[in-house]
Structures are given as C-alpha cells and as structure tokens.
Amino acid sequence: YCSQCDFRNGETKWSKAPMYRKVLIATDGSELGDSAVEHGLLLAKAVKADVMVVTVTEAWSPLNAAGEADLGNFDAVKLYEDAAERAADAILKRATNRAQSMEIAAETRHVMDRRAAEGILETAKLEDCDLIVMVSHGRRGLQKVLMGSQTSEVVTLSDRPVLVVR
DSSP states (O other): OOTTEEOGGGOOEEOSSOSOSEEEEEOOSSHHHHHHHHHHHHHHHHHTOEEEEEEEEOOOOHHHHHHHHHTTOTTHHHHHHHHHHHHHHHHHHHHHHHHHHTTOOEEEEEEESSOHHHHHHHHHHHTTOSEEEEESOOSOGGGGSSSOHHHHHHHHHOSSOEEEEO
8 A cells, every 4th residue: 555646446646745755875885885876866866856865984993992092092083083074975975976967966964973774764764754775785794694784774673665775
C-alpha cells in the first residue's frame, strides 16, 4: 500500500504530493560511496526532491590519543579533527560538484564525533528526510563482508525508507 496512490475504480492515479520531498544521501567518499551519491541524485532529480548529502566522522579513539601522547604529540586530537574536517570538506565538495553538474541543488552536512549510523539517522530526523540512500558497506575492514554493520544498523533502526546501493 502506498499512501501516495489513489486506487479508485481500479485505476492508479498518483496524488499531487511527491513520494519523496527530501532525500538524504550518505557517503564516506569511497568509490562505492560515490555510487550512492550518483543513485541518490538521479532519484532525487526524477522525483523533484530536495537533497541533503551527509558524511560522518567518528570520534578520535582515546587509545590512539594515548599512543600519540606517548610519542610526544599532545595535539593529536586537534590534528585528527582538522584532518577529518578537510577530508569531509573534500567529500562533500565532490558530491556538490556532481549535483551541480546535474543541475540539482544539494545541501551538505558533516557530522563529527558520531558512528556513521548514528550520524545518518540523526541527520535524517533533523532534516525531515523521507528517504536515506547509502551504500551496502563502508571502508572498514571485516565489516565490509555482506552488509556493513553501520548500514545494517540504519536499515534496522530507521523509521523511514532506506535505499541500499551495492
């Protein structure tokens, strides 16, 4: 059953309300992440939806900070945060450039200090997105097998549709 459809007299008529008003596209900047951006932008353009592109940076590990401090680097967290910000800016700029090349306006957001699933779900709720588009797995080691743990968590916990790109 689709709340956007009208099935009177055996005919299918689409209501004037769009199926998706705002699509959240999550990317980690990987090649697979870029395919989610492409799919999400094409879908958003087809249904005339607004676009929010998000990338999430996890918090600096205390173990890594302790290791860096042992090496005499007491600004390790600041260095990490600066590097994460630069990487996120590059990821989001690439997505924005792709959207502009398709004549689509896209907002962007970098969520810091969250696990990917948490940042994606929070952003979808805050931005009132109707659909989440993301890849089947991220860049993290063994978690790439089958469906990644972050993707699985989003699919399981989301209260809105999730399109998983493989």
